[in-house]
Amino acid sequence: MDTLQFLADGFGVAFQWHNILFALIGVIIGTAVGVLPGIGPMSGVALLIPVTATITSGMPTGAAAASSIILLAGVYYGAMYGGSTTSILLNTPGESSSVVTTLDGYQMAQQGRAGAALAISAIGSFVAGIISLIGLVLLAEPLSNVAIKFGPAEYFSLMLLGLAAVSGLAGKSMTKAIMMTVFGLMLGTIGIDAVSGIARFTYDQPILFSGLEFLTIAVGLFALGEVVKTVLEKDEETGSIAKINRILPTKQDMKDSTVPIVRGSLLGFFIGVLPGAGATLASFFSYTTEKKLSKNPEKFGKGHIAGVAGPESANNAASGGAMIPLLTLGIPGSGTTAILMGALIMYNIQPGPLLFDEHPEVAWGLIASMFIGNLMLLVLNMPLVRVFAKIIQTPKKYLLPMIIAISFFGVYAVQYTTFDLYLLLGCGVLGYLLSKNDYPVAPLVLALVLGPMIENNMRRALTISNGDFSIFVTKPLSLLFILAAAAWLLVPLLLKLKGRKIIINEED
Amino acid sequence: MWKKITTVAFAATLALGLAACSSSDSDGASSDGSDYPKNNITIVAPSGAGGGWDLTARSVAKIMNETKLVEKAITVENKAGGGGAVYMAEFATKEVKNDYVLMVKSPPILINNNKAEGNSPYGYKDTTPLAQLTRDYGAIVVKNDSAFKSLEDVLDAIKKDPTTVTLAGGSAPGSMDHLVGVLPAFEAGIDPKSVKYVSYDGGGEAIAALLGNNADVIATDASTIATYVKSGDVRVLAVSSAERLEGELSEVPTFKESGIDAEFTIWRGIFGPKEMSDDAKEYWNEKIGAMVETDEWKTELEKNGWASEYRNGEEFTTYLEEQDKVIVELLTALGMQK
Numbered sequence: 130m131d132t133l134q135f136l137a138d139g140f141g142v143a144f145q146w147h148n149i150l151f152a153l154i155g156v157i158i159g160t161a162v163g164v165l166p167g168i169g170p171m172s173g174v175a176l177l178i179p180v181t182a183t184i185t186s187g188m189p190t191g192a193a194a195a196s197s198i199i200l201l202a203g204v205y206y207g208a209m210y211g212g213s214t215t216s217i218l219l220n221t222p223g224e225s226s227s228v229v230t231t232l233d234g235y236q237m238a239q240q241g242r243a244g245a246a247l248a249i250s251a252i253g254s255f256v257a258g259i260i261s262l263i264g265l266v267l268l269a270e271p272l273s274n275v276a277i278k279f280g281p282a283e284y285f286s287l288m289l290l291g292l293a294a295v296s297g298l299a300g301k302s303m304t305k306a307i308m309m310t311v312f313g314l315m316l317g318t319i320g321i322d323a324v325s326g327i328a329r330f331t332y333d334q335p336i337l338f339s340g341l342e343f344l345t346i347a348v349g350l351f352a353l354g355e356v357v358k359t360v361l362e363k364d365e366e367t368g369s370i371a372k373i374n375r376i377l378p379t380k381q382d383m384k385d386s387t388v389p390i391v392r393g394s395l396l397g398f399f400i401g402v403l404p405g406a407g408a409t410l411a412s413f414f415s416y417t418t419e420k421k422l423s424k425n426p427e428k429f430g431k432g433h434i435a436g437v438a439g440p441e442s443a444n445n446a447a448s449g450g451a452m453i454p455l456l457t458l459g460i461p462g463s464g465t466t467a468i469l470m471g472a473l474i475m476y477n478i479q480p481g482p483l484l485f486d487e488h489p490e491v492a493w494g495l496i497a498s499m500f501i502g503n504l505m506l507l508v509l510n511m512p513l514v515r516v517f518a519k520i521i522q523t524p525k526k527y528l529l530p531m532i533i534a535i536s537f538f539g540v541y542a543v544q545y546t547t548f549d550l551y552l553l554l555g556c557g558v559l560g561y562l563l564s565k566n567d568y569p570v571a572p573l574v575l576a577l578v579l580g581p582m583i584e585n586n587m588r589r590a591l592t593i594s595n596g597d598f599s600i601f602v603t604k605p606l607s608l609l610f611i612l613a614a615a616a617w618l619l620v621p622l623l624l625k626l627k628g629r630k631i632i633i634n635e636e637d
Numbered sequence: 638m639w640k641k642i643t644t645v646a647f648a649a650t651l652a653l654g655l656a657a658c659s660s661s662d663s664d665g666a667s668s669d670g671s672d673y674p675k676n677n678i679t680i681v682a683p684s685g686a687g688g689g690w691d692l693t694a695r696s697v698a699k700i701m702n703e704t705k706l707v708e709k710a711i712t713v714e715n716k717a718g719g720g721g722a723v724y725m726a727e728f729a730t731k732e733v734k735n736d737y738v739l740m741v742k743s744p745p746i747l748i749n750n751n752k753a754e755g756n757s758p759y760g761y762k763d764t765t766p767l768a769q770l771t772r773d774y775g776a777i778v779v780k781n782d783s784a785f786k787s788l789e790d791v792l793d794a795i796k797k798d799p800t801t802v803t804l805a806g807g808s809a810p811g812s813m814d815h816l817v818g819v820l821p822a823f824e825a826g827i828d829p830k831s832v833k834y835v836s837y838d839g840g841g842e843a844i845a846a847l848l849g850n851n852a853d854v855i856a857t858d859a860s861t862i863a864t865y866v867k868s869g870d871v872r873v874l875a876v877s878s879a880e881r882l883e884g885e886l887s888e889v890p891t892f893k894e895s896g897i898d899a900e901f902t903i904w905r906g907i908f909g910p911k912e913m914s915d916d917a918k919e920y921w922n923e924k925i926g927a928m929v930e931t932d933e934w935k936t937e938l939e940k941n942g943w944a945s946e947y948r949n950g951e952e953f954t955t956y957l958e959e960q961d962k963v964i965v966e967l968l969t970a971l972g973m974q975k
Contacts, residue, residue: 277845277848277849278845278849278850279849279851280849280850280851281835281846282852324809324810324836335723335726335727336723338722338723339723479838479839479841479842481841481842481845482743482845482849483844483845487841585836585838589835589836589837590720591834592803592834592835593803593833593835593851595800595833
């Protein structure tokens with residue numbers, strides 16, 4: 130079968146020694162990023178793009194893109210493994226997709242079962258990673274064949290859905306999230322319009338002709354924003370870390386976890402495929418599902434292992450599922466995948482229906498490397514979990530300067546302009562002010578990336594339909610996406626009106 | 638607000654300063670005698686890595702150094718932005734006398750400058766054309782199962798009702814693919830403004846739109862479409878060359894054979910700054926003339942599917958003058974001229 134042949138070729142790429150090294154570096158950094166509260170996968174990946182661009186600069190474009198996306202994706206799913214560590218040991222989630230893990234994970238640690246909790250989350254993540262990769266292998270090719278049928282109208286509506294989903298779920302206030310989305314869309318209009326060639330909001334500054342570089346904005350808002358926050362707010366020192374005793378889970382633990390892991394994996398994968406929904410949502414869904422289906426739901430919240438196994442599997446599976454719209458449609462479904470897509474575009478590789486035909490080495494190399502990476506992560510997170518737990522104690526006085534240095538060097542290495550350094554600084558301060566006032570930043574970055582794409586596809590669709598707006602609702606798929614987009618915005622609103630707590634989707 | 642402006646101004650000065658530092662070679666602008674080049678040379682591809690400009694710049698740099706035609710190291714820099722317009726502005730203003738910076742460009746240098754909504758106040762007259770290196774042609778392409786069997790079929794359909802035929806291309810309206818696409822319509826007496834043109838980001842997306850039935854016809858480069866012809870996904874109805882092409886597209890009629898009196902060449906050439914010294918001009922004329930004769934260059938052409946078309950500086954300048962007129966005429970017909 131063709132797919133197997135492609136996959137074999139992909140392994141050929143992934144097994145090149147430098148790519149194994151890239152995957153290893155990626156997953157180690159990813160785990161560290163996941164462990165460190167403050168740096169999420171989004172800022173981790175954004176920070177590393179310039180670094181990988183520099184490392185791979187001597188290689189041919191295709192190979193360089195493959196290597197660097199292997200590393201960056203490693204950071205992404207590596208963070209899903211690492212995120213659980215602090216949730217369990219410290220009751221502080223390393224990133225938002227591990228928030229629910231604190232509920233039962235920390236309880237387990239209190240009862241002296243920290244090792245089992247950590248182990249089961251690593252095993253669950255691994256199983257989920259493999260399941261979602263199998264899904265990716267099976268679905269990627271057929272989906273890209275479907276994707277090629279997507280016209281501008283479908284693209285427009287699907288991206289609208291992505292934006293609606295992120296805005297509907299992000300942060301505490303939907304109004305604020307939508308404000309940030311609109312702000313991102315507005316920033317996206319700066320520069321020379323690709324369709325008409327008209328310069329918009331450039332004030333005759335040549336530096337603005339190509340628009341604002343999203344990498345600068347993302348690094349500024351996320352990484353520097355976090356630095357500014359830590360410096361200004363002086364987070365209280367981290368609490369005591371629970372001790373890790375026995376690492377291997379007991380037979381009973383394994384028995385209790387098997388079903389939640391499988392269920393979480395499948396759930397997470399399909400949620401990940403949806404644009405806009407991400408790892409955080411997947412972990413919340415998995416937790417509530419497990420609790421609902423469990424014979425003794427009263428055990429949840431008191432250190433029940435299923436409450437760790439399910440969500441931790443789900444968030445990792447979601448990161449695999451999220452690769453599907455990215456690779457086959459060229460649509461990023463979340464902040465992190467938007468950044469991964471930006472990285473590919475930097476190498477002149479356009480993710481989309483033709484990616485699997487034109488750059489099989491990138492697409493399949495990445496998929497194959499994720500198998501290897503997940504295996505590495507299992508090894509890293511089981512015996513070495515004690516080492517990673519130490520990372521939590523990295524003093525801020527070493528961590529912050531490192532982040533600042535990487536941010537500045539990185540952005541300058543890619544952009545070569547001092548303008549971007551000022552922009553970076555500005556975004557750092559802005560990022561702090563925004564998150565301090567509960568304005569979520571992820572919708573801004575996603576809107577900045579999607580905005581021009583939405584606009585161009587809308588204009589293409591209208592050209593095709595000779596200016597008739599009904600094209601968006603007469604095409605069945607397009608209509609479906611628009612309805613779903615409306616639902617993403619309306620359902621949380623209705624839930625909120627009924628007084629239900631809404632999921633917080635800070636960064637995934 | 639003022640603070641912001643001064644900050645921006647400060648940033649700009651800094652950028653200028655840095656640019657000046659990195660190209661401090663320009664101090665030796667009027668290099669005396671025949672000791673040019675004294676310093677290393679930079680070829681700028683005014684786009685990101687991987688595009689046609691970038692590949693051309695890298696091939697030239699590689700061959701010049703490998704064959705020892707040029708002893709000084711040649712590096713390639715990518716200065717992306719605004720379809721080449723961002724670097725064009727820098728090249729025409731900051732590097733005017735810098736003999737050590739060359740640039741690779743193609744028809745957009747004329748188009749961007751002549752288009753009403755064009756983004757570049759600078760054109761080929763703000764440079765010293767050194768040589769044309771390669772050429773490519775436009776191709777009018779349909780999907781394999783399309784009802785259109787010839788260019789005439791397409792034009793007839795557009796004549797009958799322009800709203801029924803969607804033409805797509807990988808570049809903005811008024812730029813290369815659009816011009817290639819509407820050129821036959823224009824020559825056939827159809828109002829080019831009535832032709833429905835959908836612009837995609839790059840030829841790849843345009844091909845995807847064609848394959849997904851979201852475009853009826855696309856205009857793109859003849860060299861890039863060959864792989865899709867080979868796989869049987871698409872058919873090429875006509876090419877914009879004067880004579881039939883070789884290789885995969887040898888069966889494809891030209892515009893002329895299809896009854897359309899038009900040609901369009903997508904050339905790629907190398908430019909020096911406007912006030913380049915005579916020594917440098919002479920040097921590059923000689924070196925590029927020698928380079929295009931090397932086997933290494935021929936291998937590179939074949940590898941990238943480029944057709945060789947060499948014009949020296951003088952011929953190239955004359956050619957650009959003619960091309961400029963053609964483009965102005967076409968843009969005028971589209972109502973998009975400056």
